[in-house]
Amino acid sequence: MEVYAxxxxxxxxxxxxxxxxxxxxxxxxxxxxxxxxxxxxxxxxQLRKLEENKLVKRTVYAEVPPRVEYELTESGQRLKxxxxxxxxxxxxxxxxxxxx
Amino acid sequence: MEVYAxxxxxxxxxxxxxxxxxxxxxxxxxxxxxxxxxxxxxxxxQLRKLEENKLVKRTVYAEVPPRVEYELTESGQRLKxxxxxxxxxxxxxxxxxxxx
DNA sequence: CGTCATACTTACATTTTTGTTGGTACCAAA
DNA sequence: TTTGGTACCAACAAAAATGTAAGTATGACG
Numbered sequence: 417m418e419v420y421a422x423x424x425x426x427x428x429x430x431x432x433x434x435x436x437x438x439x440x441x442x443x444x445x446x447x448x449x450x451x452x453x454x455x456x457x458x459x460x461x462q463l464r465k466l467e468e469n470k471l472v473k474r475t476v477y478a479e480v481p482p483r484v485e486y487e488l489t490e491s492g493q494r495l496k497x498x499x500x501x502x503x504x505x506x507x508x509x510x511x512x513x514x515x516x
Numbered sequence: 517m518e519v520y521a522x523x524x525x526x527x528x529x530x531x532x533x534x535x536x537x538x539x540x541x542x543x544x545x546x547x548x549x550x551x552x553x554x555x556x557x558x559x560x561x562q563l564r565k566l567e568e569n570k571l572v573k574r575t576v577y578a579e580v581p582p583r584v585e586y587e588l589t590e591s592g593q594r595l596k597x598x599x600x601x602x603x604x605x606x607x608x609x610x611x612x613x614x615x616x
Numbered sequence: 617c618g619t620c621a622t623a624c625t626t627a628c629a630t631t632t633t634t635g636t637t638g639g640t641a642c643c644a645a646a
Numbered sequence: 647t648t649t650g651g652t653a654c655c656a657a658c659a660a661a662a663a664t665g666t667a668a669g670t671a672t673g674a675c676g
Contacts, residue, residue: 421606422531428633431522444653455635460654470613480643481652491609498601505598506521509591513570528663544623555665560624580673581622 424469429454429462431499434471434488438496441475441487471495524569529554529562531599534571534588538596541575541587571595 425431429451436442436450448459463486466472471492477483488495525531529551536542536550548559563586566572571592577583588595 419532420610421602422525422528424606424609425522425602426526426528428522428526432519445651456654457636458634461634470609476653479652480641481650482642482654484653491612494605494608498598498605501598501601502521502525505594506524508594509524509570510520512591545621556624557626557666558664561664576623579622580671581620582624582672584623 424471425495427462427465429458430466430471431502433459433462433466433486434492434495435499437472437486437488437492438499441485444484444486447486466492524571525595527562527565529558530566530571531602533562533566533586534592534595535599537572537586537588537592538599541585544584544586547586566592 425434432451433447436447442450444459444463447463448454448456451459454462463472463474466486467474470489473487473489475485475487477485525534532551533547536547542550544559544563547563548554548556551559554562563572563574567574570589573587573589575585575587577585
């Protein structure tokens with residue numbers, strides 16, 4: 417059943433991160449700015465997990481100060497339509513919740 | 517962003533439960549059998565949350581011993597195509613992970 | 617009267633997740 | 647030499663999620 421996928425995308429920040437990466441690469445610090453409530457530690461952990469799960473690719477540049485870029489893998493990109501549908505569903509559902 | 521939807525379906529058992537309910541109503545005990553690793557307590561909590569979020573409707577019959585049936589709401593049903601896509605994506609991704 | 621079945625609930629313990637704080641490495645520029 | 651910027655890591659603390667074990671209510675049935 418969908419449990420496998422659910423485990424991959426179920427983390428609290430996973431979908432949010434993927435969402436921002438859909439539009440292209442982002443550096444660690446850029447992601448941090450986009451996710452104002454996340455702590456550095458959490459962002460690191462989440463990105464590591466995404467990398468392990470091959471949803472995100474991490475590229476380290478040998479510069480000082482360091483530069484690290486994150487981008488979706490091909491598999492991650494394939495989530496795009498699903499994210500789109502989820503967003504649409506979420507908006508509709510949110511309305512339904514609001515109108516009791 | 518999709519965070520709203522993610523919070524609704526992100527629970528460890530949420531999608532699994534919805535998945536089983538797609539094929540129709542199920543009693544508490546039936547769900548328990550389908551989810552062998554869930555504890556009664558967890559199943560209760562998850563169903564309560566799903567009910568709160570209006571993904572699942574709970575019907576109690578005034579019988580003894582008690583009978584309680586769970587079914588997807590209309591909003592829950594609308595998740596169906598998304599679950600389908602997620603499952604497909606999950607399978608492909610699982611292959612990719614297996615072949616390193 | 618005692619037993620059974622179902623769908624819970626409650627108290628407590630354990631595990632997992634997340635937050636907090638402080639520190640590191642590196643080189644460039646002042 | 648000191649400061650600054652980036653992307654972390656590690657130790658500890660707090661909070662949240664989950665597990666465990668026991669108990670509850672009800673009426674039917676024997």
